[in-house]
Amino acid sequence: MSRKRHYSVILLILSAAALSQVGCISLSNMGLGPFGVPIPISPYLQDSEEVQFHVHERYARVPILGPVSSGAHVAIDPPSDDEVIHALERARPIRGGVPFLHEKQRNKVRITKVKIADYVDDPRFVPLIGFAQLHHAHYKCSVYFEERTINGWPVPYTLEDNECVEVIYIDHNHFHMCGDPDTGPSSPY
Numbered sequence: 215m216s217r218k219r220h221y222s223v224i225l226l227i228l229s230a231a232a233l234s235q236v237g238c239i240s241l242s243n244m245g246l247g248p249f250g251v252p253i254p255i256s257p258y259l260q261d262s263e264e265v266q267f268h269v270h271e272r273y274a275r276v277p278i279l280g281p282v283s284s285g286a287h288v289a290i291d292p293p294s295d296d297e298v299i300h301a302l303e304r305a306r307p308i309r310g311g312v313p314f315l316h317e318k319q320r321n322k323v324r325i326t327k328v329k330i331a332d333y334v335d336d337p338r339f340v341p342l343i344g345f346a347q348l349h350h351a352h353y354k355c356s357v358y359f360e361e362r363t364i365n366g367w368p369v370p371y372t373l374e375d376n377e378c379v380e381v382i383y384i385d386h387n388h389f390h391m392c393g394d395p396d397t398g399p400s401s402p403y
Contacts, residue, residue: 273297278343278389282334289351292327293384298355301382317364324358337392345392355382
């Protein structure tokens with residue numbers, strides 16, 4: 215074997231070893247077997263997972279508050295604009311579309327919120343909480359916007375609806391503990 219060929223084989227082996235240590239695939243990840251190689255997912259699936267977690271974290275849980283004072287009960291905060299837009303997206307989504315071929319946009323969005331009901335149920339035993347009252351607050355949220363639909367193929371045109379209205383009903387429920395709740399042992403630390 216000639217010296218030049220010998221150097222080219224050594225260079226090929228060193229470059230293969232160097233390339234195997236770059237990026238996500240390396241010898242250090244091989245201990246995980248096939249799980250050591252990352253699997254790419256589409257941005258659509260990643261975005262939908264993030265939106266689902268955001269809604270679960272902020273709006274899908276029921277808070278437990280202290281006891282209701284005598285006769286006075288006021289609902290917690292009305293729905294935020296973010297919550298209203300998420301509810302509107304679930305009811306009538308505009309996601310998707312292909313840029314320059316078909317797109318929808320909502321512009322000049324204005325939101326009004328009206329409380330339509332606010333009442334407290336009788337005390338009852340709820341597992342994992344104890345005796346509690348369920349406080350209901352119902353809101354009617356009207357979303358006013360301009361909708362623009364852009365179609366780019368086969369014949370380009372744009373449709374504009376300047377007076378769109380969508381009505382979303384949002385319920386806020388939370389528990390109030392009854393009596394003197396035992397919050398567990400208190401510690402000065």
